[in-house]
Amino acid sequence: MKAIIIEDEKLSAEYLTNLLKKLSSIEIIAVIDSVKKSLDFFSALPTADLLFVDVHLADGLSFEIFSKIAIDIPNIYYRLR
Amino acid sequence: MIVTGILISLLLHAIIPWPENDHPRVYDFLISIIITILVWEGNLRIDDMLNKKLPWVINPAKRILVHLPVSLVFSAFAIYIPMLVFNTYVCENVELHQGKLMLSSIAIGVLISFMILSVEISTQFFSNWKKSLVEVEKYKAESAQAQLQNLKSQINPHFLFNNMSVLASLVYKDQDKAVDFINQLSKVYRYLLDSRNSELVSLDSELAFIKSYTYLLQIRFDKSFVFEMDVPQNLLSKLIPPMALQMLVENAVKHNEVSTDHPLTVSVSANENYLTIKIIFNCARMKKTQLKPDCKYTARYKHFTNNEVEIIENEKSYIVKIPYFEN
Numbered sequence: 001m002k003a004i005i006i007e008d009e010k011l012s013a014e015y016l017t018n019l020l021k022k023l024s025s026i027e028i029i030a031v032i033d034s035v036k037k038s039l040d041f042f043s044a045l046p047t048a049d050l051l052f053v054d055v056h057l058a059d060g061l062s063f064e065i066f067s068k069i070a071i072d073i074p075n076i077y078y079r080l081r
Numbered sequence: 082m083i084v085t086g087i088l089i090s091l092l093l094h095a096i097i098p099w100p101e102n103d104h105p106r107v108y109d110f111l112i113s114i115i116i117t118i119l120v121w122e123g124n125l126r127i128d129d130m131l132n133k134k135l136p137w138v139i140n141p142a143k144r145i146l147v148h149l150p151v152s153l154v155f156s157a158f159a160i161y162i163p164m165l166v167f168n169t170y171v172c173e174n175v176e177l178h179q180g181k182l183m184l185s186s187i188a189i190g191v192l193i194s195f196m197i198l199s200v201e202i203s204t205q206f207f208s209n210w211k212k213s214l215v216e217v218e219k220y221k222a223e224s225a226q227a228q229l230q231n232l233k234s235q236i237n238p239h240f241l242f243n244n245m246s247v248l249a250s251l252v253y254k255d256q257d258k259a260v261d262f263i264n265q266l267s268k269v270y271r272y273l274l275d276s277r278n279s280e281l282v283s284l285d286s287e288l289a290f291i292k293s294y295t296y297l298l299q300i301r302f303d304k305s306f307v308f309e310m311d312v313p314q315n316l317l318s319k320l321i322p323p324m325a326l327q328m329l330v331e332n333a334v335k336h337n338e339v340s341t342d343h344p345l346t347v348s349v350s351a352n353e354n355y356l357t358i359k360i361i362f363n364c365a366r367m368k369k370t371q372l373k374p375d376c377k378y379t380a381r382y383k384h385f386t387n388n389e390v391e392i393i394e395n396e397k398s399y400i401v402k403i404p405y406f407e408n
Contacts, residue, residue: 058340
């Protein structure tokens with residue numbers, strides 16, 4: 001299963017990647033660290049099965065991404081702060 | 082005041098048996114009023130002048146030692162000279178020239194001045210004392226508030242929680258770094274405990290603490306957070322309130338974007354008079370709320386020193402200058 005992480009703290013993204021690798025067959029194919037980069041990345045319509053999304057990003061809330069573009073992939077939201 | 086003059090002169094004339102005069106009574110009243118006005122106004126001027134040169138708050142003992150004699154000597158002269166003039170030009174009665182009578186009127190005048198002066202001085206003294214007591218209480222309250230805020234924010238779950246998340250990631254990824262991280266985190270909490278009851282700490286210890294604190298931030302944010310420090314050795318014994326720097330750094334991180342696109346730089350330097358912390362945020366988005374803590378911040382400082390905390394705002398950065406304190 002292929003998944004993408006939207007997370008601004010590098011360490012946390014790495015932690016999640018390793019955790020998923022250990023406990024499941026989910027492979028992380030990309031890590032994006034800001035609202036801005038997400039808007040660019042997803043407008044290219046990449047394919048993935050799942051999204052892990054941190055609510056608080058450095059330049060805003062991740063909800064902004066989804067209010068601006070339609071992404072067809074199921075999301076799991078989580079919070080660190 | 083003129084009314085008082087008239088009253089005093091009436092009083093005096095009632096008390097002292099003046100011999101029969103060859104001039105109308107009205108002149109007596111007039112001279113008494115003139116003397117009263119002179120003494121009163123003169124003493125007011127003396128009080129004003131001394132308030133500027135020797136204010137109560139600075140040196141109360143000296144103020145009393147100077148104020149009393151000056152006022153009394155002035156009052157004595159203010160009574161003697163007009164009376165002399167009066168006796169020479171107006172009143173021809175030789176008896177009145179007798180030293181004894183003059184002396185007794187001067188003595189009474191000075192006595193009355195002394196009584197009024199004592200009341201005035203005591204009132205001033207006590208009102209100033211009360212003012213300074215109120216200042217102390219206000220400071221205590223504000224200081225307690227600030228301390229409470231600090232405690233809340235540090236032992237608060239968020240700080241711990243964030244750092245634990247970082248630590249969890251580190252444990253798998255880089256064990257040596259994880260151990261360093263734990264040590265620095267402990268140093269932070271150690272400092273919180275130690276400095277909790279101190280009013281002032283040395284620049285040396287506060288900077289050591291900031292190094293630990295920003296280490297944690299650097300691990301968490303990686304290249305997005307940059308900390309620089311350049312403080313000359315000879316300034317390390319200067320005193321500042323504990324957490325002064327930390328509050329500013331925490332605020333900067335909380336209210337500004339910290340990302341690879343827009344890294345946050347915190348730069349600390351110092352000169353003889355100020356500790357300077359410069360925060361470069363490189364980003365158009367800066368929340369206005371960021372300045373609010375600084376108002377409470379500067380208020381705390383007002384109690385300690387006459388130098389003020391200086392805040393300079395620029396487009397992409399802001400600078401806070403913290404003055405040092407005397408013990």
